[in-house]
Amino acid sequence: MLNHLRPALILLIGFSLLTGAVYPLAVTGIAQLAAPEQAAGSLINVNGSVIGSALIGQPFVAEKYFHGRPSAAGTGYDAGASSGSNLGPTSAKLHGQIKERLVALQASNPGVAVPGELVYASASGLDPDVSPAAAAFQIPRVAKARGLSAEQLQTLIDQNTGHRALGFLGEPTVNVLLLNRALDAFKP
Amino acid sequence: MSANGWLQIAFYFIVLVLLTRPLGGFLFRVFEGQRTLLSPVLGPVERGFYRLAGVDAKQDQSWISYTGALLAFNACGFLLLYLILRLQNFLPLNPQDLAGVSPHLAFNTAVSFVTNTNWQSYGGETTLSYFSQIIGLTTQNFVSAATGIGVALALTRGLARRKASGIGNFWVDLTRAVLYVLLPLALLSALLLVALGVPQNFSAYTEATTLEGAKQIIAQGPVASQLAIKQLGSNGGGFFNVNSAHPFENPSALTNFIESLFLILIAAALTNTFGRMVKDERQGWALFGAMALLLAAGTAAIYAAESSPNPAIAPMGVEGPNLEGKETRFGVSQSAIWAAATTAASNGSVNTMHDSLNPLSGLVTMVNMQLGESIFGGVGAGLYGMLVYALLSVFIAGLMVGRTPEYLGKKIEAREMKFVMLAILCIPTVLLGFTAYASVSPTMLGGLNNAGPHGFSEILYAFTSAAGNNGSAFAGLTANAPLWNTLLGITMLVGRFAMIVPLLAVAGSLAAKNVIPPSPGTFPTNNGLFVGLLIAIVLIVGGLTFFPALALGPIVEHLAMLAGQTF
Numbered sequence: 001m002l003n004h005l006r007p008a009l010i011l012l013i014g015f016s017l018l019t020g021a022v023y024p025l026a027v028t029g030i031a032q033l034a035a036p037e038q039a040a041g042s043l044i045n046v047n048g049s050v051i052g053s054a055l056i057g058q059p060f061v062a063e064k065y066f067h068g069r070p071s072a073a074g075t076g077y078d079a080g081a082s083s084g085s086n087l088g089p090t091s092a093k094l095h096g097q098i099k100e101r102l103v104a105l106q107a108s109n110p111g112v113a114v115p116g117e118l119v120y121a122s123a124s125g126l127d128p129d130v131s132p133a134a135a136a137f138q139i140p141r142v143a144k145a146r147g148l149s150a151e152q153l154q155t156l157i158d159q160n161t162g163h164r165a166l167g168f169l170g171e172p173t174v175n176v177l178l179l180n181r182a183l184d185a186f187k188p
Numbered sequence: 189m190s191a192n193g194w195l196q197i198a199f200y201f202i203v204l205v206l207l208t209r210p211l212g213g214f215l216f217r218v219f220e221g222q223r224t225l226l227s228p229v230l231g232p233v234e235r236g237f238y239r240l241a242g243v244d245a246k247q248d249q250s251w252i253s254y255t256g257a258l259l260a261f262n263a264c265g266f267l268l269l270y271l272i273l274r275l276q277n278f279l280p281l282n283p284q285d286l287a288g289v290s291p292h293l294a295f296n297t298a299v300s301f302v303t304n305t306n307w308q309s310y311g312g313e314t315t316l317s318y319f320s321q322i323i324g325l326t327t328q329n330f331v332s333a334a335t336g337i338g339v340a341l342a343l344t345r346g347l348a349r350r351k352a353s354g355i356g357n358f359w360v361d362l363t364r365a366v367l368y369v370l371l372p373l374a375l376l377s378a379l380l381l382v383a384l385g386v387p388q389n390f391s392a393y394t395e396a397t398t399l400e401g402a403k404q405i406i407a408q409g410p411v412a413s414q415l416a417i418k419q420l421g422s423n424g425g426g427f428f429n430v431n432s433a434h435p436f437e438n439p440s441a442l443t444n445f446i447e448s449l450f451l452i453l454i455a456a457a458l459t460n461t462f463g464r465m466v467k468d469e470r471q472g473w474a475l476f477g478a479m480a481l482l483l484a485a486g487t488a489a490i491y492a493a494e495s496s497p498n499p500a501i502a503p504m505g506v507e508g509p510n511l512e513g514k515e516t517r518f519g520v521s522q523s524a525i526w527a528a529a530t531t532a533a534s535n536g537s538v539n540t541m542h543d544s545l546n547p548l549s550g551l552v553t554m555v556n557m558q559l560g561e562s563i564f565g566g567v568g569a570g571l572y573g574m575l576v577y578a579l580l581s582v583f584i585a586g587l588m589v590g591r592t593p594e595y596l597g598k599k600i601e602a603r604e605m606k607f608v609m610l611a612i613l614c615i616p617t618v619l620l621g622f623t624a625y626a627s628v629s630p631t632m633l634g635g636l637n638n639a640g641p642h643g644f645s646e647i648l649y650a651f652t653s654a655a656g657n658n659g660s661a662f663a664g665l666t667a668n669a670p671l672w673n674t675l676l677g678i679t680m681l682v683g684r685f686a687m688i689v690p691l692l693a694v695a696g697s698l699a700a701k702n703v704i705p706p707s708p709g710t711f712p713t714n715n716g717l718f719v720g721l722l723i724a725i726v727l728i729v730g731g732l733t734f735f736p737a738l739a740l741g742p743i744v745e746h747l748a749m750l751a752g753q754t755f
Contacts, residue, residue: 004260007241007359012264012331014237015366020327023371024388024413027378031388031412034379041387041408041436043394050396053406055385055435058398065400069516080393080405081314082430084513084541086664088550088642089498090745092754094512098501106505113507120511123433123541129516133507162517168195170441171519180399 044177053079057128058177064145065183066130066138068176069117070101073125085121097121108141129173132161146187156182189495193521197487200525201480203449204456208476209469211453212460218368219341219361219461230367237363248354251696254342255689257358258335262302265328269298272324273316282317283392289315296673301325303684304332304566306418306425306536306659307676309668313407313428318390325425326414330374333421333454334365336568339688340458343572344465346695347596350703355695369454370421377450378416384446385439388412411436419450422566424536424659432526432539433515444518444539448526451535455564458571466596470714475574478722482563483532486552491524493548500752513541524549531556534566536659543637543646543662547749550645550662551742557656559730560615566657572691574722578713579608579694581725585711595713597703604697607690614686616733618679619655623648623737631671637664640755641748645741652734654679 031039042054052058057068059077071077072085087094101119115134135157139150160179164170217224238245249257272279273294277287289297293309300307310316338361345355382388387408394406411427415437418425428434438444456476463472498510514523523540530537531553542553556563562573583600586593593600626632626647636643646662653660654676667676712718
């Protein structure tokens with residue numbers, strides 16, 4: 001064993017420097033030059049202050065905004081402590097949470113089946129998206145709070161719908177933060 | 189289920205098949221010491237490392253010497269990582285002033301990353317400094333993967349060589365795997381991922397004021413560099429708590445596809461490298477075929493199970509499948525591909541919270557790991573895992589017809605079979621033993637997040653993941669407690685080294701044998717019959733061992749779910 005100690009230590013130190021320091025620093029350097037916005041976390045600046053990241057969901061509770069998915073990150077959308085609920089399909093707690101969430105949703109749009117994303121918590125607790133159907137489900141509430149027509153809101157949703165990658169990968173999405181910004185710009 | 193969903197699954201397998209041969213050929217050239225495109229740049233670095241380390245690259249090692257080198261290197265890696273984690277509060281690059289890691293968590297995490305498991309009892313963004321993440325963890329992501337490749341190469345050389353005393357040189361395998369394979373691939377994919385939205389910085393966490401005026405602290409960090417190697421090296425340890433479900437680790441369906449492909453790519457390519465080393469590529473395709481068929485079956489099963497709505501929740505007026513713990517942008521199909529691939533490939537990164545999967549999907553993920561992580565498996569580890577089953581298959585086939593079993597012209601005799609059985613038996617012993625203990629230990633039961641059969645599944649999944657060196661979790665389990673951390677740490681060590689050491693012994697013993705020319709009585713191992721036998725042996729030996737335990741967890745839970753029962 002002892003004759004292996006020298007190569008073990010030297011190579012460990014060598015690789016720690018090469019793969020642990022040079023490699024991440026090189027990626028950082030190139031990234032900062034070639035794609036500075038992505039490298040900094042796709043932050044959205046408004047008048048010099050950061051209002052969030054285009055990739056990270058935020059909590060929305062006001063009637064006049066579209067809402068994202070239920071979040072289990074901290075007290076909701078804690079982007080310093082990502083987390084899912086980790087509740088299994090037979091969890092009584094999960095079933096209770098879903099019943100609770102359904103009450104408010106069904107009150108604002110009675111008689112319509114609720115899209116799953118609005119009652120099921122996301123994996124990260126930071127999901128920035130909902131499906132186009134889940135956004136459309138919220139039109140009656142937002143229309144009432146803003147005094148806008150359903151058609152106007154549907155157009156905004158369509159304009160903010162991201163399509164499947166390469167036409168078939170993943171799912172169509174609506175980024176809730178970007179949709180709400182578009183909404184504010186359309187009619188504050 | 190939708191046609192588009194199946195198309196995504198088919199596309200994944202097609203791309204995987206297409207990339208296996210070219211990358212396998214590149215790996216072959218690297219490990220045979222031939223010149224490649226990268227040699228002019230990396231050759232001097234490689235020779236510099238050897239000179240400093242006092243390594244003679246032409247010197248073959250016996251299996252004992254190879255094993256000694258491997259263990260010495262891994263022991264040093266463990267100690268260094270343990271110290272970095274314990275002392276991170278005294279080290280630089282800690283903008284959030286995170287405290288030093290507790291002894292039991294540091295033990296667990298150091299074992300976890302050295303054994304290529306990357307089980308995480310902690311949440312990255314709340315526990316580890318940037319220094320720990322890069323110098324500590326990223327380094328081990330590279331070298332633990334390279335260690336696995338080394339073992340696979342050594343075993344392959346054992347089969348390919350005649351009357352040889354050596355099985356290669358660990359230092360050379362390690363250095364070449366890092367320099368020529370992992371580092372260039374990681375660099376390219378890290379940059380690609382940054383371009384597609386993954387952050388890469390050393391900033392303090394960003395404070396944002398949301399549209400509704402609330403404060404939101406957004407965790408940052410050198411995410412892309414660690415993400416790239418955690419996928420390629422089948423490590424799987426996330427930068428953030430929720431791993432590749434985090435929008436920063438996996439911003440879109442496109443990054444998701446790339447990451448889910450990378451987590452299996454090198455393991456797939458190594459089957460082709462194996463074929464080339466034994467001078468019959470069809471031998472490699474036979475192993476690949478068995479792996480791909482098992483993975484396809486698992487993926488289809490998870491996709492089907494996840495597409496069906498929860499029968500107790502749908503009647504409340506909820507539309508669509510179980511989306512608890514899934515991200516909108518991936519949907520069910522991309523989530524199913526990842527869940528199957530990451531548990532088969534011993535990667536352990538997740539884009540979906542496995543704890544919230546429907547019971548039958550949870551069952552498939554556990555079976556994938558319990559089959560000895562041989563369905564592609566870890567980088568290197570999957571190949572030697574499948575070779576164990578291949579040796580067992582020819583042995584059983586030999587017993588059936590009354591001939592001395594051979595594999596690739598090498599006689600498989602009592603000595604090899606003893607080591608093979610040792611490797612196969614060690615893992616269920618710790619896995620099931622510790623699961624049983626945890627199920628009755630009040631201290632350990634305190635860590636559960638779910639009750640009833642799902643609670644038992646959380647325990648079984650944890651020890652399955654640790655024993656298979658996978659690292660994914662039913663993450664509701666709070667494993668950051670002394671007893672959990674210690675027992676899981678021991679399980680990971682057994683899962684890694686109780687495989688590696690016996691297999692290197694097999695490699696040494698096979699290398700010393702002569703090759704018998706094929707005769708009419710030889711059982712060919714490069715055709716469909718062998719693939720079928722191999723799959724049967726994997727399922728019978730790997731699967732039946734764990735069936736009783738699975739019956740208590742996911743199977744009971746599935747029946748309870750159908751009956752509308754909650755816990």
